[in-house]
Amino acid sequence: MSAYILILDDDADVATAAQLLLRRRYGQVATLNDPAGLPALLARGVPDVVLLDLNFTPGRINGAEGLALMDMLRAQARPPAVIAMTAYADVPLAVEALKRGAGDFITKPWDNARLIAAVAQALARREAARGGGAGSPELMGESQAMRELKALIASVAPTEANVMVLGENGVGKELVARAIHAASRRAAGTLLAVDMGALPESTFESELFGHRKGSFTDAKADRAGRFQAARGGSLFLDEIGNMPLAAQAKLLTALERREVTPIGADKPEAIDVRIISATNLEEARLFDPSVFRADLLFRLNTIVLRVPPLRERREDVPLLLRHYLQIYEAQYQRPARNVAASAMDVLTRHEWPGNVRALRHACERAVILGQGSEYVSADFGLPTALPIARPAAPAAATVAADAAANAASPAAVTVAAGAAANAASPAAVTVAAGAAAAATFAGAAMHAGAPPGATSLDAIERAAIASTLAQFNGNISHAAKTLGISRAALYRKLGKHGI
Incomplete structure (x- = not known):
């Protein structure tokens, strides 16, 4: 992914370690050890994401230096997303960093997967928030559907009711959550967004509820969880439908008791957050007990907002x-x-x-x-005509592709998919299924006047992605797993193909 990441840390070894970790995933990753050089660097170009240490002078642990730098970053015309980092973490500092505009707070030494996920989420939030705030483009519109949605937001926002936002990918669910928070009595507090689908189950409790120093091998300092960091504000639980059932039970307990117990702590801590959740799952699937707990659903969906597709x-x-x-x-x-x-x-x-x-x-x-x-x-770049895939081997794939090429009706597409399903080997199944996935789009393209026999790897890839997304009702996590790529890679391909 093309992105400009800046790591601002006085410890050159720490900065280099983060640079090596992120350089494999992003186009440009720069380091800066002296904050005095930040104005000159910003004059040359503002990064997309800044990993910002909060303490630079030896002996200082209050984070004041980093918080001042955050004000400088926030003053830019297009402010970067900021991830605050410190080896001396406590809840008040985390809350203050989030109030100053940080999108996340990471304690050093970090877990690599945690840092990568934080950067990916920061980039996604920055991309979604282009245009900014409750009047952002995703909420623009004078259609009847948008007027009704805005009226519901205005009615719901001043209350303390938990809100669940439903809608397909790309409709602006997070920006609806931000509009709710901005119009609520908690607007002075932070809105902290968490991608629940990206949280590893093994670190779920630590991420949401926090932990105490020494509670497990890598717990080298106390760490505030997301519930504590969002105290007095709102917690946006995105991709809530992708949570494992075991994790759902832990979240339910926290919401019922209005308290969390950090890992390694002796007593629970009260929580004071408003919960806004979102999912792209079809609403009916949320009532499937094998997918989502009914008791948790009733805790989250006091108010349901449905964001209309374009x-x-x-x-x-x-x-x-x-x-x-x-x-x-x-x-x-x-x-x-x-x-x-x-x-x-x-x-x-x-x-x-x-x-x-x-x-x-x-x-x-x-x-x-x-x-x-x-x-x-x-x-x-709209797909006016998608070509037909005709792989040479194995035979089963050719049969499926031929069936797709001749598709004149949904029944023909079904035949193509059936040919893929009956392929003789796993490899053949994969190739044939790809051809069948392209069939639907190929047939539509032929009716649109596309030249027969056209071939394009991009078109085949786009068709496979679109078909897989349709199979899982737009669920990014399930589609990425089936396609054998990461969620981030799938998001990049969605943008590439305009899906």
């Missing part, structure tokens, strides 16, 4: 297009251009399976690649 509010597409095009024209210093009437018609009728996130990526592409006096539909 295809159900097509009248908002022109407004969103103008907004994002203006953003990227300014960012890339390109001239302002109108969208051709024919292109606007195509864009408005498009299904937008990736919702507002996909529309935003399409606008960025159009600004970068568009050459004419107006934007035309081709500038946005």
